[in-house]
Each structure stands twice: as C-alpha cells, then as structure tokens.
Amino acid sequence: MDHDINILWKEIAQDFNTTAALWQLLVIGAILAISGLLNLHLRRQILAGKVNTVYKMLLGGVERLFFPFSAFLxxxxxxxxxENWMHVGLLRLGARMLLAMVIIRSIAYVLRYVFSPSAWLHSFERVIAWTVWVVVALHISGFLNPVLQVLEDVQFTVGKQKLNLLLLLQGGLTIVVTMLIALWLSRMIELRLMASSNINSNWRVIMVKMVRMVAIVIALLMSMAVVGIDVTMLSVFGGALGVGLGFGLQKIASNYVSGFIILMDKSLHMGDIVTISSHYGIVKELRSRYMVLRKLDGTEVIIPNETMITDVVINHTSAAHKAKIPIPIQISYDSDLDVAMRLLKEIGAAHQRTIKDGSAVDVIIKSFGESGIDLQLSVWVADPEEGSSKLQSEIYYAIWQRFKANNIEIPYPTRDVRIVAASGATPAV
Structure with missing residues (x-):
C-alpha cells in the first residue's frame, strides 16, 4: 500500500473515537452547506439575468460544477x-472525493458544451464517471500503484519503438483531454465571433471554421509531443492523404474548397432565398462540405457545395438583403380598375413587413384574361428568411375585405354554352 494512503487510514482509525473526527465531520458538513447555499444563490442570479453572458458561459452547468468545485477549495x-492542530485524515479523504467529482462534472460540462446531446454522449459520460471513481477507489484503497505496475509490465514492440500498455493509456488520455480542451476553447471563440455584428456573416463562418481547424491541429501536435510520438512521421501520413485525395477523396476535397470559395466571394449568405436545380428555399446553414436549404414547407435539403459552383443558382435576395414578393390577383371587367389598383397599393404599404419606402410597393396590369383583368401587387420585404406564405395570406385576406367594402368583384370562370339544332332535326320534347 502507498505510504501516504497508509498514513491517511491510520489517522482516520486513530481519530475515529475522538473529538477530532467529530470536528472534521462538522467542518465537512459546514463546507457542504455553505457551498450548497452559494450554488443556489448563484443559480438564482443567473436565472434572473443579473450575471453577464460571458460569466454565465464560463460557468456553464453551474448547478453541477460550482458546488463540488467550491466545496473542494x-x-x-x-x-x-x-493540520497543525489536529489530524485531518477525513478532510484529506473528503477533498479527494470532491476532486473526483470536480473532474467528472468538468468533463461532462465540456462534452455537453462541445457536442450536441445524444445517446452516445450520455453513455460516454457514464463511462468517464465510472472510470474516475474506479481510479479513486484504487487510489484510496492502496491498489493503484500495483495496478499501474501490472499495466507497465505488459510490453510490446511496434517497429523500433518499445511500448507498454500504461504508456498507451496515458497517451490516449492525453490526446483526448487535449482535444476536448481545444474544442472547448474554439467553441467559446466561435460563439463570440458569431455574436459579433461588425463582421460579415460569411467571414464569421470562415473564421469559425479556421479557428476550429487550427485548434484541432495544435491540440493534436501538442498531445503527440507530450506522448513522445515523433511528429516527423506525419509527413508519411500527409503523403498518403495526398494520394487518397487525388483518387478516392477528390469529391470531398472539392466540396470543402467550394465551400470556402462561396463564403469568400460572398455570392451566398445565410438567410438568402435561392433556387438551386428544382429546390427553392432559404439558406439556413453554410458548412464546409454542404449547404442546408430550408424549403417553404419546412423540409431541409442538403446540397453539396460543389453543386453550387457548377450549377446555376438563382438568388432571389438582393445585395441589400431584401426580396420582392409578387401577389397576383384578378378583378372583373365591370369593376373600377383605378380604385382596385389604389386599394392594392394601400394594402401592400400597410403590411408590417413591407419596407417603408415609396418604391417598395408596386401594382401593375399583367394582362386581360378570359374572365377578368390580371393585376399583380409586388411588395419588398427586408426579412426574406421569414418566408412569404404567411405574408401572402394576410394580404389576400385584407384584399378580400377591402374589395367587398368597395364593390370590387373577384371573378370566377364563366362559359356560355350555345346549342345549335341540326337542320331538319325535330327538337326533343
């Protein structure tokens, strides 16, 4: 058994029937109570909105992380x-248990902050929790060093490198921890960049992707250096990757390059209304490999970035991020055309989404149809990403009410049927 752990258990055994154990239990109880009250107060401050966004983001899962961390400190x-006045074996044991809880909840917080909630994430969190508690149990029982020695004795050779199972576990743990820290830091930077209104949306996406890529590369290189892996061996991997990109991965590489071209030339922005092939909708996300197009019926289409480079893309949103929405309507030949056009212009200008500009509403005569005069009301809106179905429905309803009040008739198809009797035929009775 480890000498430090041996002394710890001896102190606890000696103090078990003394007032020192009672005082230590009282101190532990008081600290847990104070930490719980502080945690409750801070949670209420966050829910009340009295804590700034950055502080709230850093704390994250405050109700799970702040309590064990403050109690441990x-x-x-x-x-x-x-320790100069009495034995503190119980305090040392309690500190180690709280440290294990801090590690578990910190890792869970980072995982939930970086990745979206899913079944595998919850399973991974449980695996981490059990692993940490097993290590703590081995440590306080004194069996940790023998177990580590057994792992170190399991040796094997890879090429000219001599490895053991303990070194592999330490290397894997170092890489995982370093990557999680890098992803957590890059996620924080991404949120700050995406919240900035002074940077173009396309450049924000580019910077976010570059930050994540740089963070992953730096974390990978640092973890490999810490483990002792020669970084020069990456040149072999880079050559193999280049060959793979030249053959089997050329489509993936093309999509990534096309994504950066689209973002940098500002031909598309998030929120634009576009038509690509037979798909019409709103650009919801611009990612490295593909674009997510949300159609007006709520479905989403994933379109590879290469398609937007090679095919014709119709952007219905102007450079000033506004769109023209046509609303066709037909009136009868007996209705007053001047009154109908004036009412349509008033209705279009009165809608809350219409841009308040003299040229934002227009009414034109499209044609003289079989049943009536075809008109078109066109309105410009500043938020095309909100869609047009609801706007058209509201304007049509207003047109129906105003036309009824002003005796403007909306015609329906009519047909004149003439029956010509054949010569010499006797009409039927």
Missing part, C-alpha cells in the same frame, strides 16, 4: 489551516 483551505 474550501476543504483544502480548511485542511491546511487545521
């Missing part, structure tokens, strides 16, 4: 303050 302070 206070317990460590109490331990070093009281």
């Amino acid at each position: 206070m317990l460590v302070i109490a331990r070093y303050s009281l």
Whole structure:
C-alpha cells in the first residue's frame, strides 16, 4: 500500500473515537452547506439575468460544477489551516472525493458544451464517471500503484519503438483531454465571433471554421509531443492523404474548397432565398462540405457545395438583403380598375413587413384574361428568411375585405354554352 494512503487510514482509525473526527465531520458538513447555499444563490442570479453572458458561459452547468468545485477549495483551505492542530485524515479523504467529482462534472460540462446531446454522449459520460471513481477507489484503497505496475509490465514492440500498455493509456488520455480542451476553447471563440455584428456573416463562418481547424491541429501536435510520438512521421501520413485525395477523396476535397470559395466571394449568405436545380428555399446553414436549404414547407435539403459552383443558382435576395414578393390577383371587367389598383397599393404599404419606402410597393396590369383583368401587387420585404406564405395570406385576406367594402368583384370562370339544332332535326320534347 502507498505510504501516504497508509498514513491517511491510520489517522482516520486513530481519530475515529475522538473529538477530532467529530470536528472534521462538522467542518465537512459546514463546507457542504455553505457551498450548497452559494450554488443556489448563484443559480438564482443567473436565472434572473443579473450575471453577464460571458460569466454565465464560463460557468456553464453551474448547478453541477460550482458546488463540488467550491466545496473542494474550501476543504483544502480548511485542511491546511487545521493540520497543525489536529489530524485531518477525513478532510484529506473528503477533498479527494470532491476532486473526483470536480473532474467528472468538468468533463461532462465540456462534452455537453462541445457536442450536441445524444445517446452516445450520455453513455460516454457514464463511462468517464465510472472510470474516475474506479481510479479513486484504487487510489484510496492502496491498489493503484500495483495496478499501474501490472499495466507497465505488459510490453510490446511496434517497429523500433518499445511500448507498454500504461504508456498507451496515458497517451490516449492525453490526446483526448487535449482535444476536448481545444474544442472547448474554439467553441467559446466561435460563439463570440458569431455574436459579433461588425463582421460579415460569411467571414464569421470562415473564421469559425479556421479557428476550429487550427485548434484541432495544435491540440493534436501538442498531445503527440507530450506522448513522445515523433511528429516527423506525419509527413508519411500527409503523403498518403495526398494520394487518397487525388483518387478516392477528390469529391470531398472539392466540396470543402467550394465551400470556402462561396463564403469568400460572398455570392451566398445565410438567410438568402435561392433556387438551386428544382429546390427553392432559404439558406439556413453554410458548412464546409454542404449547404442546408430550408424549403417553404419546412423540409431541409442538403446540397453539396460543389453543386453550387457548377450549377446555376438563382438568388432571389438582393445585395441589400431584401426580396420582392409578387401577389397576383384578378378583378372583373365591370369593376373600377383605378380604385382596385389604389386599394392594392394601400394594402401592400400597410403590411408590417413591407419596407417603408415609396418604391417598395408596386401594382401593375399583367394582362386581360378570359374572365377578368390580371393585376399583380409586388411588395419588398427586408426579412426574406421569414418566408412569404404567411405574408401572402394576410394580404389576400385584407384584399378580400377591402374589395367587398368597395364593390370590387373577384371573378370566377364563366362559359356560355350555345346549342345549335341540326337542320331538319325535330327538337326533343
């Protein structure tokens, strides 16, 4: 058994029937109570909106992380303050248990912050929790060093490199922790960049993708250096990757390059209304490999970036991020055309989404149809990403009410049927 753990259990056994154990239990209980009250107060402050966004983002899952962290700090302070007066075996044991809880909840917070909630994420969190508690149990029981020695004795050779199972586990753990920290930091930077209104939306997406790529590369290189892997061996991997890109991965590489071209030349923006092939909808997301197009019926279409480079793309949104929405209507030949056009212009200008500009509403005569005069009301809106179905429905309803009040008739198809009797035929009775 480890010498430090041996002394710890001896102190706990000696103090078990003394007042020192009682005082330590009282200190632990007081610290847990104070941490719980502080956690509750801070949670209420966050819910009330009295904590700024950055502080709230850093704390994240405050109700799960702040409690063990604050209790651990206070317990460590109490331990070093009281160790000159009494045995502090219980305080040392409690500090190690709280440290394990801090590690588990910190990793869970980072995972939930970086990745979207899913079944595999919850399973991974449980695996991490059990792993940490098993290590803590081995540590406080004194069996951790023998287990580590057994893992170190399992040796094998890869090429000219001699490895053991302990080194592989340490290397894997180092890489995972470094990558999680890098993804967490890049996620924080991404949120700040995407919230900035002073940067163009396309450049924000480019910067977010570059930050994530740089963070992953740096984390990978650092973790490999810490583990002791020769970084020069990546040149072999780079050559193999280049050959793979030249043959089997050329489509994937083409989509990635096309994505950066689209973002940099500002031909498309998030929220634009576009037509690509037979798909018409709103650009919801611009990603490295594909674009997500949300159609007006709510369905989403994933379109590879290469398609938007090679095919014709119709952008219905102007450079000033506004769109023209046509609303066709037909009136009868007996209705007053001047009154109908004036009413349509008033209705279009009165809608809340219409741009308040003299040229934002227009009414034209399209044609003289079989049943009536075809008119078209056109309105310009500043928020095309909100869609047009609801706007058209509201304007049509207003047109129906105003036309009824002003005796403007909306015709329906009519047909004149003439029956010509054949010569010499006797009409039927």
